[in-house]
Amino acid sequence: MAPSNFSNFLLFMVLLVLHKQAIAEDGSIGYHGYERDALLALKAGFNNxxxxxxxxxxxxxxxxxxxxxxxxxxxxxxxxxxxxRMGLVGEIKVDALVNLTELETISFKDNSIAGNMMDFTYNQKLRNIDLSGNSFDGEIQLSLLNLNSLESLQLQDNKLEGLIPGFNQSSLNAFNVSYNNLSGAIPQTKALRSFGLSSYFGNKNLCGPPTPTACSATTNLSEPNSQNPGKKSSGNGRFTAILVVVNVIVLVVIMFLFIIYYKKYKKLKTEMKNVLVKYEEHDSKIVDRAMEKTTSEGEIRRKLVFVENNGTTNFELDDLLKASAEGLGKGIFGNCYKAKLDFGPVVIVKRLRDLKPLNGEEFVRQVRVIADQKHPNLLPLLAYYYSKDEKLFLYRFASNGNLYTRLHGGRGTGDRVRFLWSSRLAVARGVARALEHLHLNNQSETTAPHGDLKSSNVLIDENDEILVSDYGLASLIALPIAAQRMVSYKSTEYLSQKQISKKSDVWSYGVLLLELLTGRIPAHSAPPGTNGVDLSGWVHRAVREEWTAEIFDAEIAVQRGANQGMLRLLQIAIKCCDKSPEKRPEISQVLAEVEEIKVGGDSEDEEYPYSSFDRSLTDDSLSATPSLVVGDDRR
Structure with a gap:
């Protein structure tokens, strides 16, 4: 290359680098600067x-x-x-998107963002909006009505209030406002009439099709003036008289339409009662109370299906829709809600998501396998609901919460109730019993019968009985989702060989025991936004370096007479957490050893010197005898 050409080339490259750097550092260069400033302002609100x-x-x-x-x-x-799903918190300013005029897609799905919705007036190219699974409140933005290219609007699982605007974009093919606090009549626009009940589910104050609740004659006779909210009403008497006449005419028309709708609704309801289909299978104890009604288009609509007909669960889907709901959190298989019926029990509703592409028959078959698992330490499935767009599981409510909250909640506050050694040992026994039942009733060697054992899936009922939940759901979840979210897929054998087995459940149980003993949160099951630790590695290091006095939770470390039982449970936990699945014990062997542990003293002696307890932890029973720690069966 000639020197002059090489110099020109070199100069061009330098100018190109400087141009990129200038755009990176100078927020004033055209649209780049405005858009960059808008994104940085957005980031500042998240503090992520x-x-x-x-x-x-x-x-x-x-x-x-x-x-x-x-x-x-x-x-x-x-x-x-x-x-x-980034654990984002904070609020987004209403005008945050003003300078992002080329936006086509925006999604903050499954975070914890609060505040009012953003103004979309200047985002006319938006096609896909997903704000689901957050805490947005206030009314739905009326600026959404002007987005003529809008194809998908997902606002479910928030705290939005007020009326549903009259969306009527012909491009709109996906719409969901379920599980908010919306009220009033659902606008009967052509676009909104194309969406089924699942798009409005969980808003008990909504009325009109497709909900089963008919609107009263006075519902939503007028809507707020979205164009001129500050305009004052005229004092002109003539205008007022005209307005009154118009209102009377509108009222008469609405009443006439309501009468027609009510007659059709009663006719449809009568037809539905005449069609009752019960599913029966010779190998199942399930009494299926599913009611089916085939519409003229061939669509099948189903009601709640109760897996046990014990006479105490006499409520229907309509009753559930009208119940007051309280969000309990976002699980890996879907969000959970506590529903308090006007009559009957308090139930937990789990909305399933990310499922395998199962048809109705396949879904029911898998659900029946789950429902057939009966054990005093397993949370029984109460009922389920299946439709093309919505799958629900119903469980009875465990009033004393879950183990994660009991173990970690309220620490450092005056409201904390101590979690004693005897109660923790009872948890270890109850979970082991439930796990043994699942393992004995599952013959597959290439699956984990539970698959997602962790402290948040261990519940405590009003009688302090231990109930294990979320078992068997791996059969419904797509494998890539299961591998990404379920605890058993965090085991060493899956990380290294992409394999799981019953021993993966044993590993999860061992980590649960370490969580009970240490009071620390495991990294593999820590909730979003919470920092956990590698408990197995941390405990092994503590034993090796002889600072075992720091292993046990301070709440149980001071309980005189309990240390031998704690040491024995620690030995069992370490065996369960062996990196090699072949070296881990069977769950039946684990249960037998846990059952033999003595509770010991629950009393607390304030004069009992902590240093002497330190010596008991570092004597030959643990730190000076490695063989005992890693699996010696001596008692």
């Missing part, structure tokens, strides 16, 4: 350490791959923001 470290320098350049996580670009302009 990952985004703080990732959203730096230039975000996108021409058609190169975007440099910022969750950002989509085209021709150097921001076209998408996708930040799903």
């Amino acid at each position: 350490s990952f985004l703080d470290g990732n959203w730096t320098s230039i975000m996108c350049y021409m058609n190169e791959t975007p440099y910022w996580y969750g950002i989509q670009c085209s021709n150097g302009r921001v076209t998408g923001i996708i930040l799903d």
Whole structure:
């Protein structure tokens, strides 16, 4: 290459680098600067350490791959923001999207963002909006009505209030506002009439089709003026008289339509009562109370299916829709709600998501396998609901919460109730009994009969009985989702060989024992936003370096007479957590050893010197005898 050509080439490359750097550092260069400032303001509201470290320098350049996580670009302009399941908290300013005029997709699915919805007036190219699984409140933004290219609007699982705007975009093919606090009549626009009950489920104050609740004659006779909210009403008497006449005419028309609708509704309800189908299988104890009604289009609608007909669960889907609901959290298989019926029991409703592509028959077959698992320490399935768009599991409510909250909640506060050694040992026994039952009734060697054993899936009922939940759900969940979220897939054998087995459940049980003994949160099952520790590695290091006095939770470390039982349970936990599945014991052997542990003293002696307890932990019973720690069966 000639020197002059080489110099020109070198100069061009330097100018190109400087141009990119200038865009990265100067927020005033055209649209890039405005969009970058908008994204940085958005990031500041989240206070998320990952985004703080990732959203730096230039975000996108021409058609190169975007440099910022969750950002989509085209021709150097921001076209998408996708930040799903990142544990984001805080609020988004209403005008946060004003300068992002090329946005086509925005998704903050399954975070903990609060506050009012953003204004979408300047985002006319938006096609997909997903704000589901957050805590947005206030009314649904009326600016959404002007998005003529809108294809998908997902607002479910929030705290939105007020009326549903009259969406009527012909492009709208996905719409969901279920599980909010919306009220009033569902607008009967062509677009909204195309969506079924699942799009409005869980808003007890909504009325009109497709809900089973008819609207009263005075529901939503008028709506707030969205164009001129500050405009004052005229004092002109003539105008007032005209307005009254118009209102009377509208009222008469609505009453006429209501009478027609009510007659059709009663006719439909009568037809539904005349069609009763019961599913019966010779190998099942399930009494299926499913009611089916085949519509003219061939669609099948089903009611709640109770797996036991014990006479105490006499309620229907309509009763559940009208019940007051309280969100309990976002599980890996779906969100959970506590529903208090006007009459009858308090139940837990689990909305299942990310399922395998199962048809109705396949879904019912898998559910029956789960329902057939009967044991005093397993939380029984009460009922289920299946439709194309909605799958629900119903359980009875365990009033004393879950083990995670009991073990970790309220620490460092005056409201904390001590969790004594005897209660923790009772948990270890109850969970082992439930796990043994699942293992004995599952002959497969290539699956984990529970698959997701962790402290948040261990419940405590009003009688302090231990109930294990969320068992058997792996048969319904798609494998990639299960591998990403379930505890058994965090075991060493799956991480190294992509294999799980019954021994993966044993490993999960061992980590649960370590959580009970140490009072620390395991890293593999820590909730979003919570820092956990590798308990197995931490305990092994503590034993090896002889600082075992720090292993046990301070709440039980001071209980005189309990230390021998705690040491024995620690030995069992370490055997269960062996990196090699072949060296882990069978769950039946584990249960036998746990059952033999003596409770010991529950009394607390304030004069009992902690240093002497330290010596009991570092004597030959544990730290000086490695063979005992890693699996010696001596008692």
